[in-house]
Amino acid sequence: RKEVEQDPGPFNVPEGATVAFNCTYSNSASQSFFWYRQDCRKEPKLLMSVYSSGNEDGRFTAQLNRASQYISLLIRDSKLSDSATYLCVVTHRNSGNTPLVFGKGTRLSVIA
Amino acid sequence: GAVVSQHPSWVICKSGTSVKIECRSLDFQATTMFWYRQFPKQSLMLMATSNEGSKATYEQGVEKDKFLINHASLTLSTLTVTSAHPEDSSFYICSASTANQPQHFGDGTRLSIL
Numbered sequence: 001r002k003e004v005e006q007d008p009g010p011f012n013v014p015e016g017a018t019v020a021f022n023c024t025y026s027n028s029a030s031q032s033f034f035w036y037r038q039d040c041r042k043e044p045k046l047l048m049s050v051y052s053s054g055n056e057d058g059r060f061t062a063q064l065n066r067a068s069q070y071i072s073l074l075i076r077d078s079k080l081s082d083s084a085t086y087l088c089v090v091t092h093r094n095s096g097n098t099p100l101v102f103g104k105g106t107r108l109s110v111i112a
Numbered sequence: 113g114a115v116v117s118q119h120p121s122w123v124i125c126k127s128g129t130s131v132k133i134e135c136r137s138l139d140f141q142a143t144t145m146f147w148y149r150q151f152p153k154q155s156l157m158l159m160a161t162s163n164e165g166s167k168a169t170y171e172q173g174v175e176k177d178k179f180l181i182n183h184a185s186l187t188l189s190t191l192t193v194t195s196a197h198p199e200d201s202s203f204y205i206c207s208a209s210t211a212n213q214p215q216h217f218g219d220g221t222r223l224s225i226l
Contacts, residue, residue: 041222042220044217087155096214096215097143099158104155
């Protein structure tokens with residue numbers, strides 16, 4: 001079983017739709033949590049960190065449930081430019097120089 | 113923001129060739145660099161962790177004699193894929209970090225072995 005599990009999708013949604021991605025992680029000692037975005041054949045880019053209190057950045061809202069070991073990402077008012085693969089990421093330490101553990105990603109296609 | 117330069121971005125070569133990939137942090141001194149690999153439709157997987165001036169730590173299943181990592185300075189790490197074979201074809205990507213900064217990724221290197 002992978003340490004970070006995600007529904008691979010694809011999620012095909014019309015512009016303006018709201019879409020939610022879920023992720024579960026198996027290591028209860030995980031310390032930090034992130035959502036990254038990866039475009040085809042490109043490097044992953046940090047979208048946002050995820051906190052238990054929930055955090056919002058514009059159209060994006062992330063939530064962490066430590067008890068259930070579950071992370072979510074909500075995208076409102078989807079744009080064509082949101083089409084990408086969204087990677088759920090955890091680390092085992094609260095430090096910049098700790099390896100990232102990636103999920104396989106969930107592919108999103110926003111359609112006009 | 114911090115910039116990490118990875119070179120080359122794309123390599124196509126014959127089986128048996130050794131390929132060197134460079135990863136440079138351009139505007140900060142990276143105490144740690146990571147090398148990841150991503151096969152098609154798979155997640156990025158950590159290959160090794162490299163701290164400046166010391167030997168790299170390899171993940172289980174990654175052959176250290178095949179994937180040579182050198183981290184001679186705080187701004188440069190290299191990964192050499194020795195005697196590459198078609199099964200080594202993948203997307204290789206480095207990241208650089210310090211204790212107080214999140215990881216910054218290079219652009220990645222797409223390696224195709226014929």
